Amino acid sequence: MKLKDFLAGILTGVAVGVVVKEAIDRTNPYISADSVLNNIKDEFKKEGPIDGSWIVMKTEPFENKMITMDVYRGGISRIHNGDLEQFEFAANAKTGTVVELTKL
Incomplete structure (x- = not known):
């Protein structure tokens, strides 16, 4: 595995995590x-x-x-x-x- 591919996977995971967290925060107003x-x-x-x-x-x-x-x-x-x-x-x-x- 190349370092470039590994870093791309990490960045993609972090971006998806941020998007999911924001979506959850918007759906629960309490x-x-x-x-x-x-x-x-x-x-x-x-x-x-x-x-x-x-x-x-x-x-x-x-x-x-x-x-x-x-x-x-x-x-x-x-x-x-x-x-x-x-x-x-x-x-x-x-x-x-x-x-x-x-x-x-």
Whole structure:
């Protein structure tokens, strides 16, 4: 095998990889669930330590009056003034914005 052929194969593979990655990024407009959870945890950590957290990795439809969107559902728990506080949230899957927060 000639070096020229070998390098041409590598360059072709890299180009195909870049094209496939771009196509996948365009078809999935959602932020990753892990990223959404980390952002929400960062906001809660500003008020104190977090005891636990969870998020559902699959989106689900959410309707708030006239607005319909896909959301991730999750929860956060923390100890505040010696008491356990638990929250559940719904976050927009495209932007990561919390659209519902409920203290349990």
